[in-house]
Amino acid sequence: MKTKTFAIIIVLSLTSCYSVKSLRKPNLDMPETYIPAMETDSACVADIDWWKFYTDSTLCSLIKSALENNRDLLNAAAKVEEVRNMYGIHRLNYLPEVSGVVGASHETNRYNGIATTKDPEYDLKMTVGWEVNLFGAMSWAQKSSLARYEATMDDYHAMRMTLVAETASAYFRLMALKNELSIVRQTLETREESLNQARIRFEGGLTSETVYQQAKVEYASTAALVPNLEKQVKVANNAITLLIGEFPNDSICPNQPTWSDHIQENVPVGISSTLLERRPDISAxxxxxxxxxxDVGLSYANQFPNIRLSFTPGWENESLSHFFSSPFTYVAGNIAGTIFDFGRKKRKYKASIAVYEQARNDYEKAVINAFTEVNTAIETLRKVKESRQLKAELCEASMKYVNLAQLQYRAGSLNYIDVLDAQRRYFDAQIAVSNALRDEYLALANLYKVLGGGWSMSSENNNGNENMKKQTSGDSAVR
Structure with missing residues (x-):
């Protein structure tokens, strides 16, 4: 009988393990490369720490402030602490629970007219209770809690990764807007000079009023761009202060930003199979x-009874004078379970399997989404590089066109309307180059993010501040 009983206990304790073996594993038939026929390299730009990737000292300072003060990130850190403590509760469930009672009672009884009787009692007892993890319910609960704690940590890392990219992107947009505003103001100065010259020539009878009015139109059109750009600069500036957890101020970006067109030509993206390790959202x-x-294992194990053992030693007496001469002990073992629940627990078990299927689909979707983002980011970076180069060539040609048009106008071989056309083309080309550079910086920052760069904390606390101090304000924003 002892052998049979022991065998039954072993079989029952392993039953819950079999409950998850029928669950389908994720289907991850990942491609070997992010883009077909793309050369692969073990090096990856995402392995570079963010303060080494973004070398602009102002930008690094903003990212550091965002990581320290952003309220959403601070909430994510608090959530990690909350889940960590909840996991600690499940770990402690394996230990016995100790409780105590100190009590005194004085009962009086009078039944059927009989004289009143007194029944005093004094108690000092301690109970040690322990739940036997026979069917694995406590083990599965601990595994579930640990996995959720690790997922919350991954969510925190994913938010760091996103926050670094958002801060860099907001900074690049602000830089581009300020650069565009600088171009407009420089153009406005040129338009003002042209307007003065046209007025002098008109008043001197050298040109018609049409030329003068054309110059006034060009000056007014350029001046009308300034208020809207100043508003956009303010909005972009406030977006950054919100990210870094500060009230609006205008001292976060240089007044005269300089763009560097020496952006790294070949960005290593690493081997596609390592993406699962780099992306914290996939890990989550x-x-x-x-x-x-x-949870599937837990819901299956909950179909079986709970076994609880308890031992209560102490003292119990009706008189305090002989209290410690009356020891008290109580030992109990309980098996509690549902006899008939009409299928409730079975349905909970099936519902947990459906929840697992949803989580499996979410995981597969996260992997597919990550590969899609990297594929898109690589192609976007390629195309914006091509666009920037073409627009730079257009800007250079437009500048030569303006110089030639002005020379021919002064020589009397070209109409003023042609000069205005050349100036418009050059103005548009300057704005296009500035926006193309912005798009290239944004594309590179996005590629760094989707590859899983920017969230690592391995060496940030030790080396981050020291490395950031070594950066100079003249460095380009991105390698």
Missing amino acids: AEHRLAAAMA
């Missing part, structure tokens, strides 16, 4: 899948 989805699997 994987840990949520593990938590859902543990």
Whole structure:
């Protein structure tokens, strides 16, 4: 009988393990490269720490402030602490629970007219209770809690990754707007000179009023651009202060930004199979899948009875004078379970399997989404590089066109309307180059993010501040 009983206990304790073996594993038939026929390299730009990738000292200072003060990130850190403590509770469930009672009572009884009787009692007892993890419910609960804690940590890392990219992108947009405003103001000065010259020539009878009015139109058209750009600069500036957790101020970006067109030509993207390790959002989805699997095991184990043992030593007496001469002990073992629940627990088990299927689909979707983002980011960076080069050539040609048009106008071989056309083309080309540079910086920052760069904290606390001090304000914003 002892052998049979022991065998039954072993079989029952392993039953919950079999409950998850029928669950389908994720289907991850990942491509070998992000883009077909693309050369692969083990090096990856995402392995570079963010303060080494973004070498602009102002930008690094903003990112550091965002990581320290952004309220959403601080909430994510608090959430990690909350889940960590909840996981600690499940770990402690393996230990016995100790409780105590100190009590005194004085009962009086009078039944059927009989004289009143007194029944005093004094108690000092301690109970040690322990739940036996026979069917694995506590083990599965701990696994589920651990997986959720790890998923929350991954969410925190993913938010750091996103915050670094958002701060850099907001900074690049602000730089581009200020650069565009500088171009407009420089053009406005040129338009003002042309307007003065046209007025003098008109008043001197050298040109018609049409030329003068054309110059006034060009000056007014350029001047009308300034208020809207100044508003956009203010909005972009406030977006950054919100990210870094500060009230609006205008001292976060140089007044005269300089763009560097020496952006790294070949950006290593690494081997596609390592993307799962670099992206914390994928890791979070994987840990949520593990938590859902543990919940399946937990719901299956909950169909079996709970076994609880308790031992209560202490003292109990009706008189305090002989209190410690009356020891008291109580030992109990309970098996509690549902006899008939009409299928409730079975349905909960099936519902947990459906939740697991959702988590499995979410994990597969996260992997596909990550590969899609990297594929898009690589192609976007390629095309914006091509666009920037073409627009730079257009800007150079437009500048030569303006110089030639002005020379021919002064020589009397070209109409003033042609000079205005050349100036408009050059103005538009300057804005286009500035926006193309912005788009290239944004594309590079996005590629760094989707490859999983910017969230690592391995050496930030030790080396981050020291390395940031070595950066100079003249460095380009991105390698």
